[in-house]
């Protein structure tokens with residue numbers, strides 16, 4: 513008699529074990545790779561100590577995919593790539609083959625189906641982007657839309673490796689920014705304090721939690737029309753939007769006043785130089801779907817100047833560090849305004865007012 517199926521134990525945290533999903537050559541040589549190279553943009557070639565070899569072909573996707581596209585990619589994997597794929601954190605898809613003869617037909621098939629092959633080395637790889645409207649409850653714009661529109665314009669830079677060093681772009685669809693640091697970052701920028709729907713606050717929001725959330729202590733409990741609600745000191749408010757997630761009646765997303773801003777020079781890695789925060793270089797750009805042309809224009813200006821002026825292997829932030837900010841604004845043609853300067857006047861008082869920061 514067949515053994516009764518054992519109930520599957522719940523897994524409440526952590527990621528699944530990747531080993532069962534690895535290509536057999538990768539599994540066999542896990543942690544025992546001797547050297548690797550990039551024979552062409554979009555292709556990696558790894559050689560193991562055992563002598564085994566594997567080729568990885570990287571292609572761009574639009575990230576948020578319909579089921580037909582996913583099936584198409586799976587069919588390509590079965591027919592041209594030994595049935596194994598993986599996704600990078602930048603939503604590129606990688607196909608793995610253990611025979612060099614399979615690389616070229618795979619590339620041709622991917623390109624014929626509209627998936628560009630590239631994104632490796634000193635290219636502009638796919639933009640790392642946040643969840644957007646599909647999975648998060650607070651976005652002020654559609655992250656995937658900005659990414660798709662921009663990558664359509666940067667297509668040539670994805671399939672070639674012609675930048676001084678790798679370019680990592682990120683987007684963030686709220687101002688709290690789960691997008692991380694990037695050579696170029698495109699982030700939502702709210703320009704007006706939240707509008708409060710007082711009828712809903714008492715039913716929906718835990719007021720002490722919202723008051724504690726504000727980084728500059730701009731929110732106070734208040735009685736409005738006899739009901740417990742909140743009020744915002746608009747002189748203090750820095751329009752960060754942090755009060756909106758715990759209290760949706762503090763509406764901050766706005767079709768006109770929610771804008772996009774571009775930041776540059778951030779870096780997560782500590783290769784060659786320490787990790788850095790990106791800095792604001794263009795603000796107040798309209799949140800203009802479906803193509804966001806104003807944002808694309810700024811990003812292309814920055815990339816053009818970086819490509820022409822940076823030395824080989826300089827990351828965006830290292831290039832700016834060398835030439836200085838005045839030269840950066842000169843070369844990119846972006847206007848430099850007083851809003852780019854933070855002299856921290858008043859910061860001691862405003863930050864000390866926070867529930868979280870004391871110094």
Ligand code: SF4
Nearest residue numbers: 643648651685686690
């Ligand atoms: S960036 Fe903000 S809105 Fe976008 S997914 Fe992250 S937390 Fe949500």
Ligand code: SF4
Nearest residue numbers: 726749750752753755
């Ligand atoms: S949390 Fe941010 S947006 Fe909300 S009141 Fe405070 S500073 Fe303004």
